[in-house]
Structure formats: C-alpha cells, structure tokens
Amino acid sequence: MLESIKEDYIISNKKSWDAAAPRFFGRSALPVYGPFMPTENELNLFGDLSNKRVLEIGCGSGHSLKYMASHGASELWGIDLSDTQIDTARNLLSDCQAKLNLFQGAMEKNPGIPTEHFDIVYSIYALGWTVDLGKTLHNINSYLKPGGTFIFSWEHPLHSRMKQSGDQLVIHKSYHEEGLQQCEPWDSPAIMTQLKLSTYINELIQAGFQIEKVVEDVMICEDNKSGDPAVWYTPMKASLIPPAFIIKCTKK
Numbered sequence: 001m002l003e004s005i006k007e008d009y010i011i012s013n014k015k016s017w018d019a020a021a022p023r024f025f026g027r028s029a030l031p032v033y034g035p036f037m038p039t040e041n042e043l044n045l046f047g048d049l050s051n052k053r054v055l056e057i058g059c060g061s062g063h064s065l066k067y068m069a070s071h072g073a074s075e076l077w078g079i080d081l082s083d084t085q086i087d088t089a090r091n092l093l094s095d096c097q098a099k100l101n102l103f104q105g106a107m108e109k110n111p112g113i114p115t116e117h118f119d120i121v122y123s124i125y126a127l128g129w130t131v132d133l134g135k136t137l138h139n140i141n142s143y144l145k146p147g148g149t150f151i152f153s154w155e156h157p158l159h160s161r162m163k164q165s166g167d168q169l170v171i172h173k174s175y176h177e178e179g180l181q182q183c184e185p186w187d188s189p190a191i192m193t194q195l196k197l198s199t200y201i202n203e204l205i206q207a208g209f210q211i212e213k214v215v216e217d218v219m220i221c222e223d224n225k226s227g228d229p230a231v232w233y234t235p236m237k238a239s240l241i242p243p244a245f246i247i248k249c250t251k252k
Contacts, residue, residue: 006131009180009191010106013129014081016188021061021084028125029063033153034244035233036218043215045151045248049073052119055143057107057136057152058126062089069096077118079103079111081129108135115142123152125244128192131180133200137207144251150209153246156216157196160184164237185232197245208252215246 031040040046050072056065059078069076076098080086086104093100105111107130121140130136140150162169175196183190201211220235233243 006108006180009131010081010108012189013131013191014083014106016186016190017082018084019188020186021082021088024085025061025088026063027060029060030067030124032124033215033246034125034155036220036235036238037153037244037246038215038217038219042219043246045213045246046071046120046122046149049120053077053117055079055113055118055121057121057123057140058129059089059102060085060124060126062092062102064122064124065089065093065100066096069093069098073098075099075101077101077103077113079105079107079113081106107139108132110139110142113139113143116145118143118148119145120149120151122150123154125153125155127152128154128195130193131191133193133195133203134207137203137209141208141251146251148251149212149248150204150251151246151248153244154200156242156245157194158241159233159237159243160194162237162241164234167236169237169240200247204247204249209249210252211247211249213246213248215248216242218242 028034049068051074053075054068054073055077057079059065059080065076065078076096078089083104086102090102103111121143144150158175161171161173161175163172178195180191181194183192204211218238220238
C-alpha cells in the first residue's frame with residue numbers, strides 16, 4: 001500500500017513540476033547552493049572539474065550542468081521528474097561541447113544511468129523531493145565510481161518548523177515529526193519528505209557513503225537584509241536559523 005501511495009505522489013509531483021517549471025528557470029543553480037548560503041566560489045567543494053563525468057539529480061532547467069560544462073566537465077548527465085524541465089535543459093545545453101545525456105524520470109528509479117561511471121553526482125536543492133530517500137541514495141551510490149563524490153544541498157529541517165512573527169520565530173511543528181508532507185509554499189499538490197538532519201546523515205552512512213563535510217553557514221549581504229516576512233526565506237529568519245544545508249560525502 002505504501003509503495004502505491006509513493007507512486008501516486010510521484011505522478012502528482014510530476015504534474016505540479018511540469019506546470020511550475022517556468023517559475024524556477026535558473027533558480028537554485030550552481031555556483032549557488034541555496035538561499036543565504038555561501039556559494040561554490042567560497043566553498044570549492046567540487047574542486048577541479050576538468051574531464052570529470054558528472055550526474056545531476058534533479059537537473060531542472062540545466063543551469064548547474066551548464067556551470068559544470070564551463071568548468072571543464074567532459075560528460076554531463078541529468079535526471080529530472082519533469083518533462084518540461086528536461087526539454088528546457090536540453091535547449092539550454094544544446095551548444096555544450098561535453099557529452100550530454102538527460103533522462104526524464106523519478107530519482108527513486110534508475111532510468112538507464114550507468115553504474116560505477118561517475119566521478120561526481122550532485123543535487124542542488126532537489127533531493128528533498130524524493131519520496132524514498134533510501135532508494136534514491138542507493139541509486140546514487142551505485143552510479144559513482146569507488147571513491148567518487150556526492151554533494152547535495154537542501155532546505156534545513158528547522159526552516160519549515162519555524163514561522164516568522166514580526167521579529168520573532170515561533171515553533172509551529174515538531175522537529176521530530178518526519179514523513180511525506182505537502183510543501184507549504186506550493187498551492188498545487190507537491191509532496192516532499194520532511195526529515196531530521198541526523199536522518200539524512202544516517203541514511204547516507206547506511207547507503208555506503210563517508211561524510212566529508214556538513215555546511216550550515218549563512219551569508220547575509222547588506223543589500224538583502226530587509227525583506228517581506230511573508231516570503232518563504234527571509235534575512236531575519238536566516239540570521240537565527242540556517243535556511244539550508246550542504247553535505248559532501250564520498251563513496252567508500
């Protein structure tokens with residue numbers, strides 16, 4: 001029964017993402033990891049990308065893959081649930097010199113991606129859309145060469161548990177509550193997995209990864225210190241709790 005429910009959520013999320021794709025064109029793409037976070041320019045988590053085979057989980061409009069191409073990656077691979085996103089990414093990357101392979105499909109299943117092929121697998125603000133983190137991480141581990149790198153960013157679990165009320169934050173949900181939930185900022189059906197940070201770390205270890213670095217740093221520039229509290233990510237909220245996190249790990 002649970003697997004059938006997950007399949008229904010994947011189908012529903014695909015419809016929602018196909019409709020919403022234009023609104024997310026070029027958003028949350030490298031060198032940016034997420035709202036109010038240090039960028040790849042500051043962190044240098046990927047290192048030298050020359051001649052690397054890279055795979056993006058949730059490749060969206062293709063802007064992060066374009067970043068990879070501009071830094072010398074030799075093979076660009078991506079998977080995304082949305083047909084609209086895949087079509088957009090294919091158009092964006094049409095003039096790239098690197099080998100390009102894009103797949104429409106759910107990250108919980110392998111649509112034909114080769115195993116033990118990639119130097120780097122990464123996901124920029126997309127992994128939390130999985131309806132089965134264990135399966136997704138198992139797939140990612142299988143795609144990587146031994147010693148390969150997996151890097152991902154996602155919304156910090158504390159962020160949706162706190163609401164801004166004036167100049168204060170109010171806890172409105174338990175941090176310990178985990179599971180598949182409707183994404184609050186979306187009006188259309190959009191199901192994502194709410195998990196504790198420790199769950200992400202333990203699931204990574206269970207899938208065969210070694211944790212190298214966890215980033216929860218916040219960077220708030222002078223020109224973005226003001227903001228509407230009705231907006232999902234605000235400077236005031238970011239000054240008190242991290243809006244997002246990054247994890248870098250290695251396949252054992």
